[in-house]
Amino acid sequence: MIPILGLAAGVLLGLFFDPTVPVWLQPYLPIAVVAALDAVFGGFRARLDGIFDAKVFVISFVSNVVVAALIVFLGDQLGVGAQLSTAVVVVLGIRIFGNAAAIRRHVFRA
Amino acid sequence: MGASLLDAVLAETLDPAYAQAAASRSSDGGPPRPRRWGRVVVALTMAVAGLLVAVTYDQAAASVQGRDEVRAALVDDIRTDSSVTDDLAAQLESLRADVTRTRDDLLAASAVGQRARDALARAEESAGAVPVSGPGLLVTLANADPSADEDPVGGGTAAEDPREQVQDGDLQLVVNALWAAGAEAISINGQRLGPTTAIRFAGEAVLVDFRPVTNPYEISAIGDPDSLSAEFLASPEVGALAVISQTFGLRFEYAEEERLSLPAASVPELRSAVPADPAAPTTDPTPGG
Numbered sequence: 001m002i003p004i005l006g007l008a009a010g011v012l013l014g015l016f017f018d019p020t021v022p023v024w025l026q027p028y029l030p031i032a033v034v035a036a037l038d039a040v041f042g043g044f045r046a047r048l049d050g051i052f053d054a055k056v057f058v059i060s061f062v063s064n065v066v067v068a069a070l071i072v073f074l075g076d077q078l079g080v081g082a083q084l085s086t087a088v089v090v091v092l093g094i095r096i097f098g099n100a101a102a103i104r105r106h107v108f109r110a
Numbered sequence: 111m112g113a114s115l116l117d118a119v120l121a122e123t124l125d126p127a128y129a130q131a132a133a134s135r136s137s138d139g140g141p142p143r144p145r146r147w148g149r150v151v152v153a154l155t156m157a158v159a160g161l162l163v164a165v166t167y168d169q170a171a172a173s174v175q176g177r178d179e180v181r182a183a184l185v186d187d188i189r190t191d192s193s194v195t196d197d198l199a200a201q202l203e204s205l206r207a208d209v210t211r212t213r214d215d216l217l218a219a220s221a222v223g224q225r226a227r228d229a230l231a232r233a234e235e236s237a238g239a240v241p242v243s244g245p246g247l248l249v250t251l252a253n254a255d256p257s258a259d260e261d262p263v264g265g266g267t268a269a270e271d272p273r274e275q276v277q278d279g280d281l282q283l284v285v286n287a288l289w290a291a292g293a294e295a296i297s298i299n300g301q302r303l304g305p306t307t308a309i310r311f312a313g314e315a316v317l318v319d320f321r322p323v324t325n326p327y328e329i330s331a332i333g334d335p336d337s338l339s340a341e342f343l344a345s346p347e348v349g350a351l352a353v354i355s356q357t358f359g360l361r362f363e364y365a366e367e368e369r370l371s372l373p374a375a376s377v378p379e380l381r382s383a384v385p386a387d388p389a390a391p392t393t394d395p396t397p398g399g
Contacts, residue, residue, distance in 0.1 A: 010157035014161040053127075057152055058151050
């Protein structure tokens, strides 16, 4: 319950305070969001599996976001930013999908 | 290797670190970690995730809104500027009328001046500088109707056959045939043709006197109604155009009109002028442009 409240609080904070993001960071926000979603879905699934671990969750979240943004940043510097973004989104998308399917099996037993 | 990489991506959707942590916990036989600390950090992390989502959403929405705002501002600018242009054109029109009236008054004072005024009036008439009206011929040229089987979703502009559209050459042909048939004044879609007016293509638009005119093209010509239409139809170019328009489905119609009103052509720039010679005041009026 508390994590969900945290998520809601974060969304509300973002919508109300409308923080300005530095321009150089803006291209990496969407990728960071996808990476964060992957970590969140993974944590939720782990909780349903009964193997949730706070330390693993936090570390996987931070490293996911940072590494995803870093890969895209590197790709931008090398001129393959769009392709690397696609690669990151595909891999993370597959993982999100798989975790969502596992969560569905837990919740609906189907 | 390649297959196993793909397999790993597809099968290991859960971070293996969770399983490892669980295994090490159970092998420790372990006391659960300090729960309170864990909950707070997890809640904080989730808050960061929510913040990220909200900020990203805001950014995306703001950039869309920004584009719309810029577009609206540009549209406003265009409207304002074209209304300013219209105002200035109206002002120019009235000032020019003032000048003409004053000039006519002054010229009417003397016999020499009256002759000059008559010469000027004739020159202005042939230069298309004054509006005229009278009987004449109305020729309509229009693009072919879009084919019924054309895909309406695709916008259709790319699929349009240029041969099914009226070209600048078609208009030039009609106009030249009308001049040859004895037309005294011609306008296309209300754009009067002066001595220096060009009819040409720019991109997909036909420009008459550098102003775009659009389909359908209505060419009004003033002249002797009987001889004008007879000679116009007799000219071989018009016959050829009729065949072309039938082949490609262009609309090509003509009608004799009792009364056509043509506006004045755009005012030509004054390009050459000489100071009046006081010894010989009856200088010929220099037509501009």
